[in-house]
Each structure stands twice: as structure tokens, then as C-alpha cells.
Amino acid sequence: xxxxxxxxxxxxxxxxxxxxxxxxxxxxxxxxxxxxxxxxxxxxxxxxxxxxxxxxxxxxxxxxxxxxxxxxxxxxxxxxxxxxxxxxxxxxxxxxxxxxxxxxxxxxxxxxxxxxxxxxxxxxxxxxxxxxxxxxxxxxxxxxxxxxxxxxxxxxxxxxxxxxxxxxxxxxxxxxxxxxxxxxxxxxxxxxxxxxxxxxxxxxxxxxxxxxxxxxxxxxxxxxxxxxxxxxxxxxxxxxxxxxxxxxxxxxxxxxxxxxxxxxxxxxxxxxxxxxxxxxxxxxxxxxxxxxxxxxxxxxxxxxxxxxxxxxxxxxxxxxxxxx
Numbered sequence: 001x002x003x004x005x006x007x008x009x010x011x012x013x014x015x016x017x018x019x020x021x022x023x024x025x026x027x028x029x030x031x032x033x034x035x036x037x038x039x040x041x042x043x044x045x046x047x048x049x050x051x052x053x054x055x056x057x058x059x060x061x062x063x064x065x066x067x068x069x070x071x072x073x074x075x076x077x078x079x080x081x082x083x084x085x086x087x088x089x090x091x092x093x094x095x096x097x098x099x100x101x102x103x104x105x106x107x108x109x110x111x112x113x114x115x116x117x118x119x120x121x122x123x124x125x126x127x128x129x130x131x132x133x134x135x136x137x138x139x140x141x142x143x144x145x146x147x148x149x150x151x152x153x154x155x156x157x158x159x160x161x162x163x164x165x166x167x168x169x170x171x172x173x174x175x176x177x178x179x180x181x182x183x184x185x186x187x188x189x190x191x192x193x194x195x196x197x198x199x200x201x202x203x204x205x206x207x208x209x210x211x212x213x214x215x216x217x218x219x220x221x222x223x224x225x226x227x228x229x230x231x232x233x234x235x236x237x238x239x240x241x242x243x244x245x246x247x248x249x250x251x252x253x254x255x256x257x258x259x260x261x262x263x264x265x266x267x268x269x270x271x272x273x274x275x276x277x278x279x280x281x282x283x284x285x286x287x288x289x290x291x292x293x294x295x296x297x298x299x300x301x302x303x304x305x306x307x308x309x310x311x312x313x314x315x316x317x318x319x320x321x322x323x324x
Contacts, residue, residue, distance in 0.1 A: 022066035023056040030105055039198045043174065051098030054078075067106045072116040075099060079120075096120060133270045135277075137259045138167060142208065144257035149212075154219040155236065159249040161209075161216035162233060162241075165191070166250070166264050168209035170271035170289050173243045173264040180230040181217070186210050195290035203288060 019027070031049045034040045040048070058078045059070055078099075082092050103117035133141070145160040166176060175193040183192040189210045190202050216233075225238025233241040246264055255261040272285055 019053070019056055019060050020065035023060060023064075026067050026102075026106060026111055027053050027056060029109070030102055033105060041174070041196055044196070047094070048098045048101060051095045052102040054095070055099050055102070067103075067111040068113065070103065070106075070112070070116060072119055075103075075116055075120050131262060131266045131269060132273045133254075133259060133262065133266065135274055137257075138267075138270055138274070141254050141257040141259055142167065145253050146212075148253065148256070149215070154216075154222050157212075157219050158216050158233060158241075159253060161212040162246055162249060163253055163267070164209040164212040165205060166267040167271055168205035169193075169203045170268045170275075171203060172268060172290075173246050175290075176264075177233065177241055177243055177246065179232040181220075181232050182230060184213060184217075184232060186214055186217075193290070199290065201287065201290050 027049060030052055031045060034045045034048055035042075055070070055075070055078055058081070059074060062074070064070065064074070075096075079092055079096055082095060087095075100117035100120060103112060103115050106112045107115040142164060145156075145163045149156040149160040162176065165171070166173070169191060171191070171193050172195070175195055178194055179191060185191070188204075189206065190204050192200060192202050194200050220232075220234060223234040223236070223238050227237075227239040228234055229240065231240035233246075235241045235245055243264075250264045250267065251261045268289070272289055275285055275288065
């Protein structure tokens with residue numbers, strides 16, 4: 001495997017691949033299209049190309065050597081095999097979306113006469129409400145991170161700043177890792193982040209996050225090395241912090257705080273829900289989170305309603321019908 005220029009993982013060149021040359025070349029060109037022409041994130045490119053390659057490997061095992069041999073029947077057989085192997089409906093739905101994008105691109109490029117993916121149905125992924133901390137639990141986590149940083153450890157100071165900034169802004173973990181020092185404006189309490197599709201937005205944050213980030217920046221020099229560049233958050237070896245390290249820190253601190261271990265994305269969900277509960281406009285939250293579709297943001301209203309219903313059932317004396 002070879003790294004792509006955006007830090008993702010590229011498919012193997014045709015000469016290194018076990019795939020027939022035409023299928024390998026199609027995967028390689030599809031990757032270039034997603035990355036360079038569509039500006040998709042490294043994560044999206046990796047997922048889509050991986051799914052396209054999986055399909056091509058499935059086709060090659062059936063002696064199909066070029067994209068033209070990929071039919072609707074083959075696509076359905078591939079998805080059925082994934083389901084039989086125990087893949088979740090969400091995974092099968094995502095892979096179906098990936099290969100539909102792949103076959104549509106192959107058709108536009110003249111690698112297929114017609115697009116078999118147009119008629120490919122896939123299971124609905126289902127709607128699962130995101131995990132959200134209530135406001136008191138979120139406060140306990142932040143308080144724990146502050147106490148943990150009192151020991152003077154620069155790692156603890158960094159992790160507190162990360163936790164506060166994730167919760168204060170609702171940004172994605174990938175967006176946090178990509179922040180440079182110049183993206184932080186502590187006077188105005190804003191951070192400039194680059195989201196999906198390389199779209200930039202400026203997100204505000206509050207005083208607690210500002211203080212935590214300021215404390216970390218005062219310690220950042222202790223980590224700076226030849227690989228640091230302008231990265232705002234650094235790993236123990238001086239390079240830009242990676243998402244896995246952030247996830248490990250968030251899991252550890254939330255568990256230590258006596259809250260169920262949650263991911264950075266749960267802090268994003270929590271931030272969005274708490275802002276809505278505080279009376280924010282839905283479109284303002286959409287802009288805050290960097291959602292391209294308002295429908296994606298609307299799921300947080302469902303979270304708020306469910307939380308309200310749960311509180312009502314627990315607290316209201318007439319929430320449950322009785323025969324009395």
C-alpha cells in the first residue's frame with residue numbers, strides 16, 4: 001500500500017495488484033477522481049476505494065477481468081455474500097452506495113456501456129439515535145479533565161484542551177487533528193476548521209475551552225520537534241496528533257469521570273443536542289457542525305424529544321396510565 005498526498009491509503013498500482021490490470025486501473029483512477037476532482041476526505045476516499053476494490057476482487061474470483069463484466073446480478077450476489085457473512089445492514093448499505101458511485105463513474109468514463117448500479121437496491125441502514133451525554137455528565141467529564149491536569153503533566157493539559165474544544169465546538173475528531181496554531185483565535189474565541197469536501201468554517205467556543213487551549217499552547221513547546229510544523233495539538237513524539245490518540249484520551253477520561261466510556265463523536269452529538277436544548281436555531285446548529293444537509297442536523301431534534309419524553313415518564317405523576 002502507498003500513502004496518498006492527503007494522508008490516506010491508496011490502492012496498489014496495477015502492476016502490484018492481484019487484480020486483473022483493467023480492474024486495478026479502474027480502482028486507481030476512481031481513487032484519483034474522488035481525491036483530486038471531487039476533493040473528498042482521505043477517510044471517504046479510503047472507504048469508497050476499499051469497497052470498489054472488494055467488489056472487483058469478488059468479480060475477479062469469478063473470472064471477470066474488466067469493469068464491463070460487472071453486472072447487476074453480480075452486484076446483488078456480492079451484497080448477498082456480505083449479508084451472509086454477517087455484515088450489518090448499515091455496512092451493506094454503505095458498501096452499496098460506494099459501488100453505485102463506482103459503477104456510475106465507470107459508465108461516465110466509458111468503461112461500462114450501461115450502469116448496473118442504477119438498479120441496485122440496498123437495505124436501509126436504519127435510524128439509530130446518537131449517544132449523547134446529559135449536561136451534568138458532560139460537566140463531570142470536563143471537571144475531571146481539569147482536575148487531572150492539575151498534576152502539571154503536559155499530556156493531561158493537552159487532553160483537557162482537546163476534550164473542552166471538542167465539546168465546546170462539536171467539531172469532528174479529524175477536524176481537530178488538522179487544526180494549526182494559526183487557526184485558533186483565543187481573543188475572539190474562534191477556531192477555523194476544514195471539514196468534508198475541504199469546506200472551511202469558523203466555529204466559536206466559550207471561556208472554559210479558551211482557558212484550556214491557552215494552557216496547552218503554553219506547554220506545546222515541550223513537544224515541538226522536527227515533525228511538529230504548525231500543528232496545534234501534538235503527540236508525545238512531536239508529530240501532529242492522530243485521531244486514534246484523541247479517541248483513546250476521550251475514552252479514558254470519560255470512563256475515569258464515572259461516565260460510560262464514549263467517543264469524540266459522542267461529544268459532537270452532545271454539543272449539538274445541548275445547543276438545541278438551549279434554544280439555538282436548527283440552521284445555526286447546521287452551520288456550527290458543518291452539515292451539508294439540514295436533514296442530518298434534524299436528528300438532534302429527535303434526541304431532544306426522546307430525552308424530554310424520558311424525563312417526563314420518570315418525573316410526571318400521570319405519565320403512565322393506571323386503572324385508579
